Amino acid sequence: MGKLYTLFTCILFSLTISAQQTDIDSLSVPEPKSFISNHQITNGGKLIKYKAIASETYLKNKSGEPVASIWSVAYIQNSTEDPSKRPVTFVFNGGPGSASVWLQMGMFGPQLVKVDSDAAKDDGAAPYTLVENTNGILDLTDLVFIDPVGTGFSKVIGKGKVEDFWGLTEDANSVAQFMRQWVTKNNRWLSPKYIIGESFGTTRAAGVANALEGNGQNMALNGLILISQALDYAGSTSVHDNITSYLTYLPSMAATAWYHKKAGQGKSLESFVEECRNYTYNFYAPALYKGSLLTDAEKNEVAEKLSYFIGLDKKYILKSNLRILMPRFQKQLLEEEGLAIGRLDGRYMGDEVDKLTDGPHLGDPSSYQISSAYTASLNHFYASELGVKMDRPYLNSNGEIYGKWNWKPVAKESGWEPSYVNVTRKLSETMRRNTGMKVMVASGYYDLICPFFDAEYTFSRNGIEREKIKMVYYEAGHMMYTHQPDLIKLAQDVREFLSRK
Structure with missing residues (x-):
């Protein structure tokens, strides 16, 4: 019994040392290169x-x-x-x-x-x-x-x-x-x-x-x-019910629609953007905060103005309750051409396999193209x-x-x-x-x-x-x-x- 106990103790001690050594080795750090x-x-x-x-x-x-x-x-x-x-x-x-x-x-x-x-x-x-x-x-x-x-x-x-x-x-x-x-x-x-x-x-x-x-x-x-x-x-998260994002994204949508010749033609980029800034502060923000209290006439007026700025169909904007999520804008702006625009850079365009998805499904063309x-x-x-x-x-x-x-x-x-x-x-x-x-x-x-x-x-x-x-x-x-x-x-x-x- 004594010899067996001694042998067991030695084995256990060796295993413990081995485990400790393995642990030490796993934490060993070479010199920085x-x-x-x-x-x-x-x-x-x-x-x-x-x-x-x-x-x-x-x-x-x-x-x-x-x-x-x-x-x-x-x-x-x-x-x-x-x-x-x-x-x-x-x-x-x-x-x-x-x-x-x-x-x-x-x-x-x-x-x-x-x-x-x-x-x-x-x-x-x-x-x-x-x-x-x-x-x-x-x-x-x-x-x-x-x-x-x-x-x-x-x-x-x-x-x-x-x-x-x-x-x-x-x-x-x-x-x-x-x-x-x-x-x-x-x-x-x-x-x-x-x-x-x-x-x-x-x-x-x-x-x-x-x-x-x-x-x-x-x-x-x-x-x-x-x-x-x-x-x-709050200003860079385009999700439902985030009123801030509807406001902060609108001028960028307008600028991008201008770039793709879907809106603002005949005007300089800066003047069209400034026009959209003023509308966002003075008219779009109050309309969003008014919400369902808007009359049908007011809704139609806002939808027409949004269509003017971002180049999307008025009916689509009304169906969206005057609130356009960015992935949808990416897919809708060049829908007739069958292209989705980039998120990091709206100048980029991707030819999508599925033309009907609610946002680009191949990824961001402004990312995967570079x-x-x-x-x-x-x-x-x-x-x-x-x-x-x-x-x-x-x-x-x-x-x-x-x-x-x-x-x-x-x-x-x-x-x-x-x-x-x-x-x-x-x-x-x-x-x-x-x-x-x-x-x-x-x-x-x-x-x-x-x-x-x-x-x-x-x-x-x-x-x-x-x-x-x-x-x-x-x-x-x-x-x-x-x-x-x-x-x-x-x-x-x-x-x-x-x-x-």
Whole structure:
């Protein structure tokens, strides 16, 4: 019995050690990877020699243990006389679940992928064309492109858990932590600091600006550039009974109908949009709030005016109870041609198999008609130009993230009733504490997911000091830089914004 007991004890001890070792191995973290290369480019009429640093940065918990690896690509000018005075701009896209590929390969990176500027052709299959970004801003600022946890090459490591990063507050805190680490490592605390965010990236930007004020390391930003802003989701959520969205989307529908020659012909885009703005504020809003109290004559009058602005049949508008959901508009505007228009960019058109679905069923043509080019070009650029060699695929987007995202704007232990996300008040308060922070808001007229009128509506409320906001507009959609004239205009607007004192 004694020998058997001893043998059993030894086996049990060995199994325990083995299990512990396996657990340790599963949490082992290799050294972060870094790929450094040197390049040059002409931006702003100046030859800029710069270093590209594509690398992993490990975020650690309060115990000093690595919990996440953040992938970033930094483009830093060489031989700067005083690096502490050179601006640095942090760039990210949105989702949540999107990597920074779109702003890097579409607008601000040293090489850009070419897609059809007029939104008339699909990107097709490889090969694709990459060109030097002669409209870049590296003469004005260093650039750091960030991929949040779960996107690009970024991932949870060690004892980290996705729920620690996949949430409105958690995401902002992790990006703020990365920025502090980067600034500290590169001795850039005295550098002017900016953020460029797109779509949900603007939601993140407001959260990060707020998060950077805390944790005993207040890092004030000099400015935010919000591309296709999404600060108050009531204005960008087209669903039944959300009166705000019927209002905020109407001018974008009108602009898109104008573009496709279904409305406003003989008028300029700006004058037609202004006419629709005035109607929305002064007539459409009261009609929606009056609801079923409208008389038949009033309903007919509103339906006729909506048909005038958005190019849909009056009978269809009446059947819709004067409330047109965006997916239906996408399908109805070019119904006679059998085409559905894009959501990110209403200029794009997709030939659908089923012509009668209540909204596009193939997906968003303004997304699937360019995504292959962006994916291939970024992977080629990383491997061929930056020498990046990683052991996992680069995720342009991660669909798993959205389903697990924590939208609560409060701590997990706090109660909160679901409502539309709105970080505008947070931004307003941050701007009042940091009076040196300026904000630029870039909107596309044909953006049917984050409408330009929503930006105007959002920044006219929520305690925002409107005189501190610079609003700029483009004749394209969500990613206005896919339209070459607007890429040039956006670059000029950003350049002017960064140069303001």
